[in-house]
Amino acid sequence: MAMLEVKDLTMYYKTLRGYVKAVDSVSFELEKGKALGLAGESGCGKSSMATTVLRLLPSNGNIMGGSVKMDGKELVSLSEEDFRKEIRWKRMSMVFQGAMNALNPVHRIGDQIMEAILAHENVSKQAAKDRMLNLLDMVGINPKRYNEYPHEFSGGMKQRVVIAMALACNPDIIIADEPTTALDVMVQAQVLTAMEGLRKKMGLGMILITHDLAVIAQTCDDVAIMYGGKIVEYGSAKDIYLKPRHPYTMGLVKAFPNIAAEKQKVRSIPGSPPNLLSPPEGCRFNPRCPMATDKCRTEEPPLVKSQKGEQKVACHRESEIEEGVDIWQ
Amino acid sequence: MAIVADKVTANPNVKVGEVILDVKDLKKHFPVRRGFFASLKGGPNPVLKAVDGVSFQIRKGEIYGVVGESGCGKTTMARTLLKLTEPTDGEMWFEGTDIAKLGHAETKVLRRHMQMVFQDPYESMNPRLNVSYIVSEPLRIQNVAKDVDEALPRVLQCLEDVEMTPVEEYIGRFPHELSGGQRQRIAVARALALDPSFIVADEPVSMLDVSIRGEVLNLMQNLCREKGVTFVYITHDLATARHICDRIAVMYLGRMVEEGTADDIVGDSLHPYTQALINAVFVPDPNKKQLGQVLKGEVPNPINPPKGCRLHPRCPKFMDGVCNVTEPELVEIKPGHRVACHLLKNN
Numbered sequence: 251m252a253m254l255e256v257k258d259l260t261m262y263y264k265t266l267r268g269y270v271k272a273v274d275s276v277s278f279e280l281e282k283g284k285a286l287g288l289a290g291e292s293g294c295g296k297s298s299m300a301t302t303v304l305r306l307l308p309s310n311g312n313i314m315g316g317s318v319k320m321d322g323k324e325l326v327s328l329s330e331e332d333f334r335k336e337i338r339w340k341r342m343s344m345v346f347q348g349a350m351n352a353l354n355p356v357h358r359i360g361d362q363i364m365e366a367i368l369a370h371e372n373v374s375k376q377a378a379k380d381r382m383l384n385l386l387d388m389v390g391i392n393p394k395r396y397n398e399y400p401h402e403f404s405g406g407m408k409q410r411v412v413i414a415m416a417l418a419c420n421p422d423i424i425i426a427d428e429p430t431t432a433l434d435v436m437v438q439a440q441v442l443t444a445m446e447g448l449r450k451k452m453g454l455g456m457i458l459i460t461h462d463l464a465v466i467a468q469t470c471d472d473v474a475i476m477y478g479g480k481i482v483e484y485g486s487a488k489d490i491y492l493k494p495r496h497p498y499t500m501g502l503v504k505a506f507p508n509i510a511a512e513k514q515k516v517r518s519i520p521g522s523p524p525n526l527l528s529p530p531e532g533c534r535f536n537p538r539c540p541m542a543t544d545k546c547r548t549e550e551p552p553l554v555k556s557q558k559g560e561q562k563v564a565c566h567r568e569s570e571i572e573e574g575v576d577i578w579q
Numbered sequence: 580m581a582i583v584a585d586k587v588t589a590n591p592n593v594k595v596g597e598v599i600l601d602v603k604d605l606k607k608h609f610p611v612r613r614g615f616f617a618s619l620k621g622g623p624n625p626v627l628k629a630v631d632g633v634s635f636q637i638r639k640g641e642i643y644g645v646v647g648e649s650g651c652g653k654t655t656m657a658r659t660l661l662k663l664t665e666p667t668d669g670e671m672w673f674e675g676t677d678i679a680k681l682g683h684a685e686t687k688v689l690r691r692h693m694q695m696v697f698q699d700p701y702e703s704m705n706p707r708l709n710v711s712y713i714v715s716e717p718l719r720i721q722n723v724a725k726d727v728d729e730a731l732p733r734v735l736q737c738l739e740d741v742e743m744t745p746v747e748e749y750i751g752r753f754p755h756e757l758s759g760g761q762r763q764r765i766a767v768a769r770a771l772a773l774d775p776s777f778i779v780a781d782e783p784v785s786m787l788d789v790s791i792r793g794e795v796l797n798l799m800q801n802l803c804r805e806k807g808v809t810f811v812y813i814t815h816d817l818a819t820a821r822h823i824c825d826r827i828a829v830m831y832l833g834r835m836v837e838e839g840t841a842d843d844i845v846g847d848s849l850h851p852y853t854q855a856l857i858n859a860v861f862v863p864d865p866n867k868k869q870l871g872q873v874l875k876g877e878v879p880n881p882i883n884p885p886k887g888c889r890l891h892p893r894c895p896k897f898m899d900g901v902c903n904v905t906e907p908e909l910v911e912i913k914p915g916h917r918v919a920c921h922l923l924k925n926n
Contacts, residue, residue, distance in 0.1 A: 291788040404877050434648040434815060439859040439873040446870050461789060464861035468870055487865040505790050506863045507818040509845060515800070516822050518793025522758040 252279035259316035261302040270526045272298040274479040285456040287466030290476035296459045300425045343416040345426040353400040360396030366418040385414040406437035423455040463506045478524045478534035485561020495556045495563040600637040605669035629655040631833035642810045644824035652833040657781045657813045662686045694770035698782040700762035704754045711750045717772045737768040760791035779811045821845045829853045832889040839916035849918045
């Protein structure tokens with residue numbers, strides 16, 4: 251049994267103009283110690299997915315259905331009080347996007363990490379401090395700097411502090427939402443190397459949310475590609491990158507510039523992502539898809555095992571796409 | 580002003596490959612304000628050397644990439660090239676005029692030939708103006724057209740050039756009615772309005788989704804190939820620079836460390852910093868794991884850069900007594916490939 255099982259999870263934001271279908275019957279699993287990458291364009295619902303699983307939704311976010319199970323225990327029906335006491339941060343924590351804003355500028359970083367420990371666990375201040383120093387050391391920050399303020403650290407170091415904070419209560423799963431998007435390539439490589447080391451050492455499960463396919467390729471075992479609030483392709487990283495089966499994934503992989511490849515034209519996917527207030531009928535990708543037929547415009551494709559590959563794909567015409575054929579030409 | 584206008588008018592005899600902009604020892608230093616008590620200690624006020632002695636030539640009809648981490652001075656350099664900030668020292672020869680010395684009125688004339696595309700398409704446009712106003716604004720400022728109606732033919736042409744068709748559909752739209760990629764194309768159209776020969780694009784795609792970056796980059800490439808517009812493409816993303824640029828310059832802490840053709844820089848880089856930068860760019864291929872091969876530490880404070888080679892505290896090939904003593908010059912290793920590193924002189 252997988253450590254985290256998400257099944258048909260649906261979350262809509264209620265707005266004056268109707269429901270924004272940000273997460274629409276999404277299913278995936280995460281095994282202990284594995285890393286899952288959630289990739290997609292901005293506005294495809296990947297961050298909403300994370301906040302739904304951790305139940306950090308704003309007041310207009312409604313979970314409309316589905317289940318989230320951790321070690322077989324249902325989390326959606328858990329009361330807010332129990333979720334806060336038992337799950338959030340102790341079993342599952344989050345690394346927020348933009349470390350610059352995730353830290354409080356007027357508190358010392360050591361105090362901020364200790365606060366997370368003391369709020370969730372009944373330990374003495376001294377024990378919390380020892381653990382905080384240990385955490386800083388683990389993420390590669392000199393523990394002597396614990397009484398400095400966030401502005402005294404660089405962006406990459408602040409991101410490490412946020413990671414230390416996420417690890418404060420020894421969680422089993424961390425959800426990292428664009429942990430390196432605001433960082434330079436060099437610092438990004440440093441932070442991801444540190445995260446990967448910690449994950450291996452502590453046997454953490456990780457859900458990495460990013461639009462950067464290269465980051466996922468370097469760190470994740472499994473990948474789920476999201477489009478318009480749905481998962482359109484889900485499988486192992488190798489299958490998805492090397493033998494993508496969904497037209498959107500094919501376009502996305504091609505559009506990603508590869509520095510190691512021959513010099514070529516940079517590709518793009520024409521059109522723009524759907525408005526999730528009123529997503530297109532049928533397959534949500536059909537207005538941008540070069541292969542769309544009438545069936546694609548009326549009937550929604552289910553996420554099923556691919557007929558030609560190992561991964562799961564949500565596309566009506568998947569069986570017609572020959573391997574290696576470039577449908578975006 | 581008319582005389583000056585003649586001086587900077589594009590030379591019709593200039594052929595592709597000729598030098599359009601010749602920058603010599605360009606410097607931009609910003610004074611750093613000190614607190615009251617710190618100033619009592621006396622001594623000169625510290626300066627932040629954002630661009631510190633950079634020389635290069637840009638040829639007509641090429642895309643010249645400037646790559647580096649944040650804080651390396653690439654945006655300051657871009658702004659200085661267009662005189663959006665005044666250079667502290669150095670020369671910038673643009674089609675026979677040293678534009679570093681031009682005054683305010685002359686600079687305004689110069690802008691007919693040099694334009695800029697800014698990083699953030701969400702902030703670089705007035706949300707209350709529609710597309711026709713936005714694109715015609717340079718024409719109105721330069722008195723080429725007295726109002727929007729007069730500028731309309733040119734505006735339509737520019738929108739067609741950036742492939743915003745059918746033009747009639749977009750002309751009356753406001754920025755919030757456009758997607759990020761469309762907005763950035765409007766920004767390019769605005770830069771094209773005066774038919775400049777030289778455009779600086781400062782991170783034009785860093786705010787856009789990966790799936791639509793190609794639109795803007797290919798547009799730049801087409802404009803360059805078909806209309807002969809020269810582009811300077813400022814970016815931190817070596818992967819896109821590799822695919823669209825003819826030549827790439829790598830900057831570190833206000834200095835240029837390596838310059839060469841895109842193939843030389845990516846395939847045959849000689850400077851340890853360039854090599855580290857290329858290693859840090861992840862490849863979207865799960866079979867090639869590359870975590871763990873990175874430079875230690877972070878970019879030092881440019882107010883007080885390290886002595887000698889600025890990279891030496893982080894450099895894996897550091898040579899004591901050489902790198903921390905003298906600053907290496909940018910020397911030509913082979914035609915068109917310049918590198919600033921002591922390692923190469925010794926071999």
